[in-house]
Amino acid sequence: MSNPYLELLEQVSPATFARDPKPGWAGPGTLFGCRAVDLSEVPAGCQYVAAGIPFDGTASSRPGASEGPRAIRQASLVFSSYLDSLGEHEMLDTRTGSVFRYAKANVVDAGDLHVYPTDTRRNFQAVATEVELLARSGATPVLLGGDHSIGFATFVGVQRALSARQPQSRLGLIQIDHHFDFGANSTIHGPLYHGSNARRISELPSMQPDRMAFVGVGSITRKGQFDGLLKAGSHIVPAREMRARGVAAALEPVVAAFRRNCTAVHLSIDIDVLDCSVAPGTGNVTIGGLSGGELMDAVEVIRQLPLAGIEIVEVSPRYDPTGRTPQIAAQLLFELLFREYRKPEASAIP
Template identity: 30%
Template sequence: MLKLLILQLIISIAYATSDLKDKWGTLWQFQGIATFAHLDHFQCLVEPDQDFDIGIIGVPFDTAVSYRPGARFGPRAIRDASQRQYSLRGYNHRANFNPYKSWAKINDCGDIPVSPMDNKLAFKQMDLAFDELLSRNSVVDSNLPPRLIALGGDHSVLLPHIRALYKVYGPLNILHFDAHLDTWKPDKYPSYWRTDQSDLSHGSMLWQANEEGLTTKKNVHVGIRTKLSSLEDYEDDDSQNWVRIESDDIWLKGPQYVIDKILNTIPKDTPTYISVDIDVLDPGNAPGTGTQESSGLLPRELIHLLRSIDDLTIVGADIVEVAPAYDISEITALNAAQVVFELLTSMVKKGKVDKDLVNKEVKVFN
């Protein structure tokens, strides 16, 4: 009799809990805590037992900029702008695919607690954080690390990310969407006052990556329209193994020219990192950024390019330089959130990374 009463009590509690979930557990898109696309959230850096396949990680750092600051608030703004995305309406009609309802466990990993006081310490924190995150096991295959999409932050946050990826995959192809080269040598920022730390900025991090041997000879800039100090800037860029596609090329030569140029340069079966500086877009579509340049890409052009190269093997990615203090009606953050959606779609649609791409001699995960 007692066992029957206990069983009835358990059943009644279960029904009550289910009833509460039905009544109160479904929120509208503008309600609840703003994780990216309403994804499950845990602080990946402090919960090592929680595995995931793809993580969204914020990197709120902006003290390596050369013009307007404010990108430390980018991760929060991108998350806020992503609230129209969620699994029930996550079908990407351009890709004919819903990344939120597929094989991958996708998680909002929170932010790396980056110091705003000391850049040397900040880069140490970012280096260690990306190493730690890539030391985890992917849920779909314990022989593979997870993949990350970083929400910047200024563009220098790319460097710690690819340093960690290099330890797993070896040298990476970099596909770089940006108005600026970001391969400038430190002496192109003329100043009497220089230190090793000040040499690393959001305009020199790709130069630094080349110096450290992190990149291959298959690297592409898309959307370049920056002002130069001289043609020597292009010579320096050439010496670092970059193919340049200018912003004007997409309308003078057409989107297919750009797509073909990318795919003819970067082999689809090799580890590739995609970095999107939101200033690749025209300022009319991305006013909330630190270093604007006129005559950029339209959002539809950027999205079309990303969708047309989704057969590349993307092992990591970022969206950077969103500075919401200069934004208008969340235009910039909204476009950044869409970029994350496209990158996420490509990663999940492509499937898990081939284990043969992992550098067995230097891999850092268990």
């Protein structure tokens, strides 16, 4: 008697399946299923190099951001086949009316950087040094946090690499965050913690206030600190202004100023800029934060600037059983890395 299942095997070979897409949960555990490389051996010609920074040693309320890099990578796998299935088509974003294509970019994943959970100074040393190594390869680092204290070290690493290539370069910081992260010191953690990263960046010898922008802020803060940042020349775009004027109009002065003042930009996105009803998987519960569409629009405006570093931090998947918070982070990165606007002004929707 013949076996119908064995007969099925006679009809195929490995080549039969080679080009078929895999389901969204399958594939190597790298960002968008890209090739894994060693930290010190990023191939020449890469456009982006991903790395995780699983550190949450300065969490003040709800730890868990150390689980963020793995969750974002896992969530990103659903997009790994998009470039093959959609890359040949002209695409229309029906939410915004923009026309674009998904273009393949040379992306690799260098795994996770070294972290030291109970030693913030050594953690700063390791992250800054290894981010500099990644950035010196010529690829743009795409960094997956981790609590926001890593933002100081990542900025320093990118800045040092940029200065080595261009001694007169001026790196700016655009921080999309519900908070300013401009604290001077924490009684619990000391001078380097998730609420001080922007202040530590402002204290770098080559940094100027007009090369710092705080986008999407909506938390309660000291009025003296707010007034001081404005007086010093920093750019502040609160969430309420983005809603009142529209995201593009609110950010237009920032983009214009950064074009004048900066050689390149380090983009730091704290997922808690989103309202907690949108992205519950983070350490800080945000009331009145941005919507997902507003965050996407902000990133679409800022991508006009030359980005020397990109990071997304504070994803804590344990607080979001739906998985939507890491999924939002992954989609945000996917659209940022792979959209190609061949006709920037084109719109098919009036």
